[in-house]
Amino acid sequence: xxxxxxxxxxxxxxxxxxxxxxxxxxxxxxxxxxxxxxxxxxxxxxxxxxxxxxxxxxxxxxxxxxxxxxxxxxxxxx
Numbered sequence: 001x002x003x004x005x006x007x008x009x010x011x012x013x014x015x016x017x018x019x020x021x022x023x024x025x026x027x028x029x030x031x032x033x034x035x036x037x038x039x040x041x042x043x044x045x046x047x048x049x050x051x052x053x054x055x056x057x058x059x060x061x062x063x064x065x066x067x068x069x070x071x072x073x074x075x076x077x078x
Contacts, residue, residue, distance in 0.1 A: 018043040 019042045026035040038055075041048040046063035061067075 016043075 021038070021040045023036070023038045026037060027033075028035075035052060036054065038051045039048065048061040048063075050059045050061075051057070052059075
């Protein structure tokens, strides 16, 4: 598995690997709020997961069922 995303010069399209993981921040330019996230994806398993705020909120995607699942937050989290 490569740690790089390659640009195909002939078609000018990004070629994503079949499995990948990366982290980043979504920045809202109006409010300047930063939302840290981490993503895992697998084309072979047709599934993906996104964690926000270090895993406080998790979002799961299941392509076979065409569904999205977000577990409820614990009531102990402030």
